[in-house]
Structures are given as structure tokens and as C-alpha cells.
Amino acid sequence: MSTVITTRGLRRVYGHGSSAFEAVKGIDLDVEEGEVFGLLGTNGAGKTSTLDLLEGLSAPTDGTVEVFGLDPHAERKLVRPQIGIMLQSGGLPAELTVTETLEMWRGTCSNPTTVEAVLEQVDLTDRKDVRVGAMSGGEKRRVDLAAALLGQPRLLFLDEPTTGLDPESRRSTWQLLADLKASGVTMVLTTHYLDEAEALADHIAIMHQGEVSVSGTLHDIVGAHPATITFDHPGLTLPVLEGARVEARSRVTVSTDDLADHLCQLLGWARSHSIELTGLDARTASLESVFLNIAESTDAPPASTPAPIGATA
Structure with a gap:
């Protein structure tokens, strides 16, 4: 397998001088082609800042990041057509129907599939004419996922993909992601549901206070704890x-x-x-016990620590 994402010494600092806040502190990551990589983190761990760097939304303060061997920020025009992004909150127009929303989004893609195809993938065909604003929270998450799939991405970023879904819909989404993985799609998954990471992720990294505390397969991570x-x-x-x-x-x-x-x-x-x-x-030991042990291992930064808007992730 080839490596899709590589970071070395990746840092992200917000602000300058005495007010500077280091959200990402020199992390190394490798995501292999065709795997699901779970990026987990305690509160304020720097996870969202790391995602911004991987997605090319911001440039690192120091260190390197490569996606498909390219700089995702400096060479965004080459990288962006190959990735799909499902944000934690999609912010889609409430007055448009599902079909209208996806047709609009389809127009931004370089190599889109059909709206009908993604609606079938996310099981929303029977809701295609419903306004997005009238949908449940779980249905809106499925529209967000459909939008991320429209461009037929080789790399898919999934930020809390099953938030708001009922248990049956969560399992259906897990199966959809398993099918995407089987087709060769690489995925970076962030989730607060540790059972989701256990079920889906081939490799996991847990961030805490800007650093990667542990990484490896679920077996490796759990096996190293009593x-x-x-x-x-x-x-x-x-x-x-x-x-x-x-x-x-x-x-x-x-x-x-x-x-x-x-x-x-x-x-x-x-x-x-x-x-x-x-x-x-x-x-x-379980992923939950490892995660809680990391979260409790050091005290949180004091409330007086300068933290500009967007610094915590």
C-alpha cells in the first residue's frame, strides 16, 4: 500500500509572542491507502487544528504535511478534487430540497457522480424532495455525507459522521463506510463514539494537549494497557x-x-x-479505558492560558 497522508513535526501556533498558543505540537502521522484512520482527541487536544492542516484549510506553522505526495495547502487545486469532507456541521441551506442542495454541491465537483447515486448510498431517495430545514438532525447528517461523496473522493474526511443518528442509522452508516473502504477509499475519521472507532478504524491516534499520546492498531493500543x-x-x-x-x-x-x-x-x-x-x-483494557487514562493523566491548562479564537480544537 502507498501512503496517502504523511506529516512530520507538524505544528500549528495561533497568535504571537506572549499570547501565542501552540495547538499542534510537532506530530507525526501516516495514513495508508485504503485504510480507516481514527483521529481521536480529548477536549482541546488539537484535533480540529490538525484536520484543518490535513485538509489544506490552513498552512502549518512548522513541519510538513503531504496528501497524495502534495502540499494540501500550497497545491490545493491538485489535492482538493481528490478529497471529500464531511464537516461536523454542514450548514446547508434550509430552504432548498435535498435534491436541489446536492445538485448545487455537485456543480462544485471536478468528477461528480449523480445525485441519484449518492441518495441511494445514504438511503435518502424517498426524502429527495423534502426541504433540508424540515429534516431531522440525523437526516441532515446523511445529506452532509451525500455531499461529501458526490465528488467520488479517493480520500474522505469524516468529522463526527454519526452525530444525531439513531442506532439503526448509525449501523447503516457504518456499513456504508465499510463498503467505501472495500472499494479503496481512504478515510480519516474523528468521532466521540469510541465504539465507532473500534468498529471502523484500522489504525488509531489519540491526541492530548497538542500531541499524539498513543497510536497504532486497536490491538496494539489496548494491549499496552493493563x-x-x-x-x-x-x-x-x-x-x-x-x-x-x-x-x-x-x-x-x-x-x-x-x-x-x-x-x-x-x-x-x-x-x-x-x-x-x-x-x-x-x-x-478497552479503548475507552485507554482514552480516559490519557484524559486524566495530566491536568488541563489553567483557564488563564491565552487561547485565541480557533486555537482550541
Whole structure:
């Protein structure tokens, strides 16, 4: 596979001097052709600023970014026809019908498919004559996706694509994105739904305070973090669990890289003392637990930190 997106030392600074705010702090990313790349981030992580740089909407303060081997900002005329962008909020005209909206958008594309084709893809054929302003939030998101697909993009940026969708529509959208991936479309996905990233993304990067905290496949990211066992404190001296980290308060939390062995030791100890481990919960690490661990790892910047409009992402 070829690399579609490459960044090296990518930085984005807003403002100058003492009021400067560094939203993106020298990140390296690689997105391979035909994959879904999940770009996740805690609040104010710099995710949106990073997307602006990848999409060519702004130039980096320092470092490099290449899309299809080109500078997406300086060579935007060559890059833009090959990408589709689904913004977090589309801002489409409320008074136009779905068909009118997409026909208008189709006129901006270099190599468009038909409106009928994208309406069928997003399951809106029966709503084609409805005004956009009269649609539900979930339906508007599907119109946004249809607009992003009109240009038959090789690279698709998806910013919160299933916000406002009901569970059935979310699953339908996931299947549509899986079909697009199978056809060779590369996607960069941002989402607050971690199960969505787990279901769709081949590789994931989690940003925090302008930096990439972890990246890799879901298996790599989750596998590098410990499993946990929690239970109510039984009021006895706990057994020694070699290799585990134990925090004992009113509830006991055991962090372990060997869940099966340490769970067996605890259950055997409880049986030998004729006690029940109430509130027992044992689980492997998940993307959610990794994400929350990153979010809680460092304090947020103080409220007095200068942050010009658009600096936080």
C-alpha cells in the first residue's frame, strides 16, 4: 500500500509572542491507502487544528504535511478534487430540497457522480424532495455525507459522521463506510463514539494537549494497557499478587498484565477464607479505558492560558 497522508513535526501556533498558543505540537502521522484512520482527541487536544492542516484549510506553522505526495495547502487545486469532507456541521441551506442542495454541491465537483447515486448510498431517495430545514438532525447528517461523496473522493474526511443518528442509522452508516473502504477509499475519521472507532478504524491516534499520546492498531493500543479487577474490600489482609498494582480503599482495584492468573489467585484466596468478593468486576483494557487514562493523566491548562479564537480544537 502507498501512503496517502504523511506529516512530520507538524505544528500549528495561533497568535504571537506572549499570547501565542501552540495547538499542534510537532506530530507525526501516516495514513495508508485504503485504510480507516481514527483521529481521536480529548477536549482541546488539537484535533480540529490538525484536520484543518490535513485538509489544506490552513498552512502549518512548522513541519510538513503531504496528501497524495502534495502540499494540501500550497497545491490545493491538485489535492482538493481528490478529497471529500464531511464537516461536523454542514450548514446547508434550509430552504432548498435535498435534491436541489446536492445538485448545487455537485456543480462544485471536478468528477461528480449523480445525485441519484449518492441518495441511494445514504438511503435518502424517498426524502429527495423534502426541504433540508424540515429534516431531522440525523437526516441532515446523511445529506452532509451525500455531499461529501458526490465528488467520488479517493480520500474522505469524516468529522463526527454519526452525530444525531439513531442506532439503526448509525449501523447503516457504518456499513456504508465499510463498503467505501472495500472499494479503496481512504478515510480519516474523528468521532466521540469510541465504539465507532473500534468498529471502523484500522489504525488509531489519540491526541492530548497538542500531541499524539498513543497510536497504532486497536490491538496494539489496548494491549499496552493493563486489565483491571475491582471488588469491595473484604476487610482482610489481601494476598500478594506478584506483578500487579493494588489500590485498596473501600473498593480494591488491581491493575494487571495477567488477568487470568491474578483473578484465579484472588478467587482461590477468597474460597480458602470462606468469603465472597462482592462487587467483583474483571475486564481487559478497552479503548475507552485507554482514552480516559490519557484524559486524566495530566491536568488541563489553567483557564488563564491565552487561547485565541480557533486555537482550541
